[in-house]
Amino acid sequence: MQYLPEKDYDLPRLDLLTLLFESPLSLTTESTILHAEAADATNHITKAQARTIIRRLAHVFRSQFGIGVNGPGKDAVLCISSNQVLLPAVFCAIIGAGGVYAAASTALTVPELTNQLRQSKSKVVVTCSENRSKALNAARACGIPPERVLVLDSMGHRRSLCAADNPGRNYLQGTVEMEWDRVTNIESLENTTVCLLYSSGTTGAPKGVMLSHMNLVSEALFTQLVLRDSKRGKPHLNVHYRTVGHLPTAHIAGCLGYFITPAVAGGTVYWMPRFNIDEFIDYCKKYQMTFLSTAPPVYHAIVRSGRATDHFKTLIRAESGAAPLSLELQAQAEKKLGCTISQRWGMTESTGSVTTMPWGQSDNTGSISPLLPNMRLRLVDERMRDVTGGVEGEILLKGPMITKGYFDNSEATADAFTPDGWYKTGDIGVYKDGKIIMELIKYKGLQVSPVEVEGFLLTHPSVADVAVVGAPDPEAPGNELPRAYVVLKASKRVSEAELQEYVKSNLARHKQLRGGVLFINEIPKSASGKILRRVLRDQARSLTRRAKL
Incomplete structure (x- = not known):
């Protein structure tokens, strides 16, 4: 049996950058501030400024480093950087040049980073000043010369992207621009990898999850269309979208939630270089945050903090993902926030969430929320047979957000899918009272x-x-x-x-x-x-x- 969403949509044939910067489906204007530094919001860039920077950096990646010369989706650039204002522009510029943005966690050791650099077959490394030494050591181990290790610095009103061995040459000072390809061919949208994020494996190096234009566009759009098309009205869309960028961008939540979602939702990300609960709470009040999507440990920290009083009074929507949110913690956090929390469920392989709670609705049963449009879900037993209602089964998925597989790892890709193309999540759920409930201990x-x-x-x-x-x-x-x-x-x-x-x-x-x-x-x-x-x-x-x- 297949479980279906309430509604499907016709997905527009748009590449990611066209969606973000040219499509009316994105609610930003040319003067919308997309990204700002939380410690000093005067350090910011608008949509118009971001587009110019992206075009200029796309030219740099293509002309100076050969990214995209052999066609789209073939040349990776590995980024290992703390959160900063121009990191989203680098993400878009790599894609605009025809390359693949590959993300690495700043927590990786040099050997781990070296393995990921090799696995992604990256030709260039972009890093931040605090990870410069780590990036250079990993690049050296992979035979990548220091002139292809670029250090990005965009906090405190600084604007530089320089080779690690030549800080005098700032690639952000260039003026030549390169237009990105407007992709409309459905096969290219579905199969061209533009982003490579890493999921944990059982042994050895993590596997690179290949994400396409179609994956990212459908995830960005459907999560917004569910809110805009709500039968209970859309008062929240009359409130300016504001969020605090506190999650790492090497993972899907930060990558999608900060690089992409704001430009579609029509608002601003206030960037924290690294998470600190006290600063986070203060920033939420200072910038009158209206949208929060985070993981249970952050809600736990908010509950335990004596600092939070009226800091979240402007919040109109709170979501939890990455792990199940216990009913006990949900109730405690909702009391602190003054706002209901809805659970979203997904993974890197599904480009983030494949479920979300429609605007105006709430749930306190521990369900994972309704399916996003165009998604399909099954519950199966060990023999891949559909289970009946009330019986636990493994969750299988199909839809435009599902990855085509793991980069350069056909064996892992084959293991992750059924012969007829269903992605095996490994998560256990049960269908009860019209909802999917994740496995809980009773x-x-x-x-x-x-x-x-x-x-x-x-x-x-x-x-x-x-x-x-x-x-x-x-x-x-x-x-x-x-x-x-x-x-x-x-x-x-x-x-x-x-x-x-x-x-x-x-x-x-x-x-x-x-x-x-x-x-x-x-x-x-x-x-x-x-x-x-x-x-x-x-x-x-x-x-x-x-x-x-």
Whole structure:
């Protein structure tokens, strides 16, 4: 059985840059400030200024570094940079030159960055001043000369993009412009890779998720059209779109949410170089933030902060993604924000969210919200057979937001899709009362988010990786006991009792590890890096049966 969205749309045949800078579907004007520095908002660029910078940098990437010379979607530029005002312009310029924007987390070590540089086959590196040394060392290991390592500096009213070995040559001072190709061919829109983001894998280097014009355009548009086309009106669209850029842009949430969404929604991102909860809360009040999309740990930090009083009074929409938001945390955060929080669900391979809550609606059941337009969803068992309502199954997806696969990794791509083209998410859900509910542990009628407990356990200095599932309670059929499967860091030691006490001292009573802690060498994961909870749950059930015998 396929689950369908309430409505589908005809997707326009537009490339990403044309959508952002020329299409009436984007709500910005030429004078709209797209990007500003949170610490000093006078350091900003408008839509008109951004377009000019993008065209000039596109010329630089093509003429100076050969990006796009051999055709679109073939030459990658790896970016490892903290958040800054002109980073979105670099993103667009690489695409405008015919290249592929490949993102790397600033948290990567030199060996990790070297592996990603090799895997992406990047020809140029763009970095920031604090990551200059790391970028140079990784480039050297890959045989990339220092003149092809570019350092971007656009905070504090600075405007420079210079080679690491020649700070005197500023590529932002050029005046020659290059027009991007206006792509309308459907095959090119679907199959030309313009962005390469990395998802975690089970072993070895993470895999590069290939995102096309079609992936990014459909994700950007549909999340907005659902709000604009709401049957309950659109009062929020009369409020200026403002958000604080606090998430890293090496991941889909920051990349899409800050590089692309503002230009479609019609407003401004106030950039923080790195996240700090106190500064974040202050900026939300200072810039009268109207839109917040973030992850559960940020909502948790807001709840725990004594700083937040009336700082979120201008907020009209709050969303949570990246991990399930527990009902307990949702209620606490909504009280702090004075605004309902809706859950969105997706992953890098789906270009971010494939669900969202329509404007004017809310949910406190723990569902993942309705499907976005043009998406299709199935729930299947281990043999890929559709399950009936009320039965848990793995979530499969189809739609314009789904990646074509992993760069230069045909084996992982084949493993991630069914023979008839459905993407296997690895996540478990159940269809109940017209909604998809993600897998939750049910302890004495209370819901426990396994991801919340996992996130907390990962803060322990000895824990390298963890998965939490519900183990059957031998004394109460139907009840589940949270159990943790833990991978320890090299040369680290911690006992089961110590981890149980760690959770007991910090989380609510129903979230305790009453099912125990098992130490294993590796967490079973899918090709996309999703925890294969079904494997662990089956193991937990098997252990329970043997214990009864």
